[in-house]
Amino acid sequence: MTEAQVWEALAEIPDPEIPVISLVELGVVRDVEVEDGRVRVAFTPTFLGCPALEVMRDQMAAKLRELGAEPEVIVISDDSWSTDRITAEGREKLRAAGFAPPAPREAGVPKLVQLQTGSFRCPYCGSTDTALDNIFGPTPCRSLRYCRSCRQPFEQFKTI
Amino acid sequence: MSERAQLLLPIADDELVLGWRNSEWTGIAPFLEEDVAFSSIAQNEIGHARALYQLVADELGTTADELAFDRSPEEYRCSRLVQLRLVPDWARTIARHYLYETADARRVDELKASDDPEVAGLAAKIDREEAYHRMHAQMWFDRLRDEPRFVEAVEELQPLLASEEREEHTPEFAELWEEMTMVRRSVVGATW
Numbered sequence: 001m002t003e004a005q006v007w008e009a010l011a012e013i014p015d016p017e018i019p020v021i022s023l024v025e026l027g028v029v030r031d032v033e034v035e036d037g038r039v040r041v042a043f044t045p046t047f048l049g050c051p052a053l054e055v056m057r058d059q060m061a062a063k064l065r066e067l068g069a070e071p072e073v074i075v076i077s078d079d080s081w082s083t084d085r086i087t088a089e090g091r092e093k094l095r096a097a098g099f100a101p102p103a104p105r106e107a108g109v110p111k112l113v114q115l116q117t118g119s120f121r122c123p124y125c126g127s128t129d130t131a132l133d134n135i136f137g138p139t140p141c142r143s144l145r146y147c148r149s150c151r152q153p154f155e156q157f158k159t160i
Numbered sequence: 161m162s163e164r165a166q167l168l169l170p171i172a173d174d175e176l177v178l179g180w181r182n183s184e185w186t187g188i189a190p191f192l193e194e195d196v197a198f199s200s201i202a203q204n205e206i207g208h209a210r211a212l213y214q215l216v217a218d219e220l221g222t223t224a225d226e227l228a229f230d231r232s233p234e235e236y237r238c239s240r241l242v243q244l245r246l247v248p249d250w251a252r253t254i255a256r257h258y259l260y261e262t263a264d265a266r267r268v269d270e271l272k273a274s275d276d277p278e279v280a281g282l283a284a285k286i287d288r289e290e291a292y293h294r295m296h297a298q299m300w301f302d303r304l305r306d307e308p309r310f311v312e313a314v315e316e317l318q319p320l321l322a323s324e325e326r327e328e329h330t331p332e333f334a335e336l337w338e339e340m341t342m343v344r345r346s347v348v349g350a351t352w
Contacts, residue, residue: 135299
């Protein structure tokens with residue numbers, strides 16, 4: 001088995017909470033190593049309290065076992081995952097499904113005043129005339145916004 | 161106990177217990193946005209506790225769940241501020257939220273500068289998430305800063321934050337511990 005085959009297999013696993021994108025598109029797979037039938041996958045959680053963390057880890061291990069490999073999935077809890085790791089394809093799939101993709105990570109942590117500006121684009125009509133409704137949303141990774149142009153609430157990925 | 165355990169266990173205990181206290185608003189917050197906010201903040205704090213316990217567990221040869229749930233109440237080192245059960249008092253809840261997040265920001269900054277790369281790496285991740293808690297706390301502080309009930313609540317709770325007495329526990333903490341560890345104590349090795 002090659003590393004490319006492992007990446008391909010992992011790319012088939014949908015995110016447990018937003019199944020329109022895969023774990024690879026989400027950017028949570030940081031590294032893959034293959035050695036004598038053993039596969040080591042380094043994986044970074046999105047948010048530390050994400051309840052999908054165990055599901056993702058178990059699904060990756062199950063997928064690799066199907067391929068006949070002995071998997072080892074290591075969880076790395078450092079700062080290396082950010083929403084910048086979501087791929088361009090992943091962002092487009094999120095937008096098409098009604099989730100506004102995250103703004104790029106900046107050097108410092110975001111400020112409330114930035115979230116309250118209208119620079120976030122509605123995933124339905126493309127307008128930037130949108131307002132912050134709630135910093136928190138249905139999962140740790142999302143905020144709630146409202147589009148004043150098409151009068152539609154939508155979910156905005158938090159930048160981390 | 162190792163240096164890492166001494167440093168991280170009080171912080172992990174704070175985050176776990178505050179996570180429990182915040183989750184007590186789930187379903188009964190003053191309005192829906194705050195129900196969602198406090199539930200989400202609770203989930204994040206418990207996630208931070210889990211990751212901090214895990215770093216200690218790796219060193220002590222135990223598990224995060226054992227550290228979180230299998231210690232006796234006297235062994236926890238959470239501050240008295242997070243032990244308080246504040247439901248249904250919104251003014252005191254927001255006062256605690258603001259005081260805690262402000263103090264926690266300084267503590268996380270210190271951890272980010274740690275010589276231990278695992279501790280510094282985890283702290284950097286926690287800080288990214290906590291930024292949203294701080295925004296939420298600041299928003300409420302700005303909204304309530306001139307409300308007498310809120311000002312009183314801040315004055316009342318401030319000394320608890322300053323207190324480093326982490327070995328004494330309130331009766332409210334004993335009740336929380338009973339509830340929090342019930343499943344683990346009833347079914348040995350229970351996971352979910």
